[in-house]
Amino acid sequence: MATPLPSFGAPQQGLHGLDAVQVDAFKAVLQGVALICGLAHLGFLTLFFQAEVPTLAYVSIASMLGFAGAFQLARRERVAQAWAVTVLSALVHSVVAVLIVGWDTGFHYYILLMIPAAVISSIRPLLLKAGTVLGLMLVYLGLDIAMRHRAPGHELSALVTEGLHYFNVLGIMVMLVSFAGYYFYLLEKTAAVLRELSQTDALTQLKNRRAITEAIRREESRMRRGDHPLSFVLCDLDNFRLVNESAGHEAGNAVLKAVSRTLESCMRDIDFVARWGGEEFLAVLPDTNEDGARLVAERIRRKIEALVIEANGAAPIRMTVTLGVATMTPSEDAEQAIVRADEALYQGKAGGRNQVVSAAAA
Numbered sequence: 001m002a003t004p005l006p007s008f009g010a011p012q013q014g015l016h017g018l019d020a021v022q023v024d025a026f027k028a029v030l031q032g033v034a035l036i037c038g039l040a041h042l043g044f045l046t047l048f049f050q051a052e053v054p055t056l057a058y059v060s061i062a063s064m065l066g067f068a069g070a071f072q073l074a075r076r077e078r079v080a081q082a083w084a085v086t087v088l089s090a091l092v093h094s095v096v097a098v099l100i101v102g103w104d105t106g107f108h109y110y111i112l113l114m115i116p117a118a119v120i121s122s123i124r125p126l127l128l129k130a131g132t133v134l135g136l137m138l139v140y141l142g143l144d145i146a147m148r149h150r151a152p153g154h155e156l157s158a159l160v161t162e163g164l165h166y167f168n169v170l171g172i173m174v175m176l177v178s179f180a181g182y183y184f185y186l187l188e189k190t191a192a193v194l195r196e197l198s199q200t201d202a203l204t205q206l207k208n209r210r211a212i213t214e215a216i217r218r219e220e221s222r223m224r225r226g227d228h229p230l231s232f233v234l235c236d237l238d239n240f241r242l243v244n245e246s247a248g249h250e251a252g253n254a255v256l257k258a259v260s261r262t263l264e265s266c267m268r269d270i271d272f273v274a275r276w277g278g279e280e281f282l283a284v285l286p287d288t289n290e291d292g293a294r295l296v297a298e299r300i301r302r303k304i305e306a307l308v309i310e311a312n313g314a315a316p317i318r319m320t321v322t323l324g325v326a327t328m329t330p331s332e333d334a335e336q337a338i339v340r341a342d343e344a345l346y347q348g349k350a351g352g353r354n355q356v357v358s359a360a361a362a
Contacts, residue, residue, distance in 0.1 A: 023079055025189065026121060029182040030074040030082045033175060037090060038067040040171055044093075047164075053154050056100055063093040083121060087114055087132070091139065098143050102152025104161055106168035111140045113172055117179055201275040203253060204260035212274035212282060219272075219286050220334045230334070231293035231327040233283040234341040235263070235300060238320045238353040240279040247314040254311030255319060262303045266296060282338070290327040290358060297323040297356040305354065320354035329361075 041060045048057040066089030073082035090110050097107035115136050123129040156164070199211035207215070223230040237259065244252040256279065263273045263281055276282040283300075285293050301321055309317040324345030328337040340359035348357040 023077070025182055025186045027074045027077060027079050027082070029178055030079065030086060031071055032178055034067040034071040034074065034082070034086055036171070036174060036178075037086070038064050038071070040167075041067065041093065043167075047160070051154075051156060051160060053100060053156075056097055059093055059096045063089045080123065083123065087118070087136075090114065091136070095139065095143065098147050100153045101156055101164070102161070103143075103147045103150075105152075105156070105164040106166075107164075108140065108143055108147075109168055109172045111136060111143070113175055113179075115140075117175075120179065120183055204256055204275050206260050206264070206281070207272060207274035209274065209276060212272055212276070212284060215272045216284055216334045219284060220328070222286070223328065224330075228287050229289045229292075229327055230337075231285040231288045231290060231325065232334075232338050232341045233285065233293055233297045233300070234276070234324045234326075234338065234345050235281040235283070235297075235321050236323075236345055236349070237279040237304075238322055238349075240319070243317060243319075247317065248312060251309075251311040251314050251317060255309050255317060258307055258309045259304055259319065259321070262307060263300060266300050266303065288327075290325065293325045293327060294356055294358060297325050301354065301356055322348040322353045323356045324348060324359060325356060326359035 041064045045057055045060040045064070048054070048060060066085050070082045070085040070089065073079075073085060091114065094107045094110045097105065101107075115133055118129060118132045118136060121129065123132060199207055199214075201208045219230050222228060237255070240252065240255070243255055256275075259281070260273075260275070263283065267273050267283065270286050272284040274282050274284075283296070285296060288296070301323055304319055304321045307319060309319070311317065322345055324341040324343070324347075326337045326341035326344060328334060332340075337359075344357040344359040348355045351357070
């Protein structure tokens with residue numbers, strides 16, 4: 001029945017959580033960028049009215065409205081539309097500003113920033129992302145060729161030009177930090193999701209063999225350091241194959257899920273329970289001697305026996321479970337204790353099922 005502690009392969013779970021992580025992180029960044037840009041354009045609006053550049057003042061108003069719309073779209077999780085409105089608002093303002101007040105004011109930096117932002121964004125499909133990146137590059141190069149050595153349409157004072165230049169440089173720095181923070185957050189969250197996926201059984205949401213084996217090794221080390229008891233309860237559903245054959249695999253899956261929830265309800269915070277394979281489950285009980293482990297096993301047995309499981313329109317399903325209990329001794333390792341629990345489980349199956357059997361002494 002049970003096998004020795006396994007060598008691990010790649011986890012089989014899907015990676016559906018990763019897209020949600022990326023979208024959530026990008027949504028937060030879009031809201032932050034829209035807020036920062038909206039406040040910055042409020043300042044531009046005031047400056048351009050005072051400098052008597054009404055065209056740019058009106059463009060600033062339009063951009064502010066665009067950023068406000070992008071913020072609301074991001075809040076409603078319409079991330080693609082929020083990104084498009086943000087880029088369009090910033091791009092139009094940057095291009096018009098460079099054309100009117102010149103290259104030296106630094107408005108072109110915002111276009112440069114949009115390129116890596118587009119690359120790390122959640123834009124789909126990839127063809128649209130590539131087109132966005134290429135378009136931004138061409139706009140920037142076109143502005144560079146057309147305006148870098150040309151006098152602006154409206155000559156600002158040297159002081160105002162310098163002030164705008166450094167304000168825009170500072171704004172770019174703030175946004176670079178935001179995007180770097182987004183990317184770092186995304187990596188951290190992705191790593192956390194992958195860790196969770198690699199340790200979770202996809203069907204039951206219990207720990208899988210990889211995770212429980214790591215927990216066993218930690219508890220084994222703790223037991224040897226402090227002489228704490230460590231017990232194992234190996235559970236196997238009785239006649240589970242008949243459920244699959246008579247009611248179908250969906251019903252079998254419903255049984256496994258219901259049993260998993262029952263097992264979790266019988267565990268303390270310090271305990272571990274995992275799907276060990278097929279219809280077999282393993283509970284690891286730190287600081288628990290054999291008598292305590294038998295009590296836990298008997299509680300599990302009674303609760304599963306009382307379950308009434310309905311699935312897929314089939315008749316209500318009732319299950320029983322046979323459990324083998326072993327407490328690790330100083331002269332053996334965890335693998336040997338689990339083997340003894342497996343042998344006890346086998347004795348219970350041979351003796352009529354639906355019972356708890358303690359392993360013979362090591």
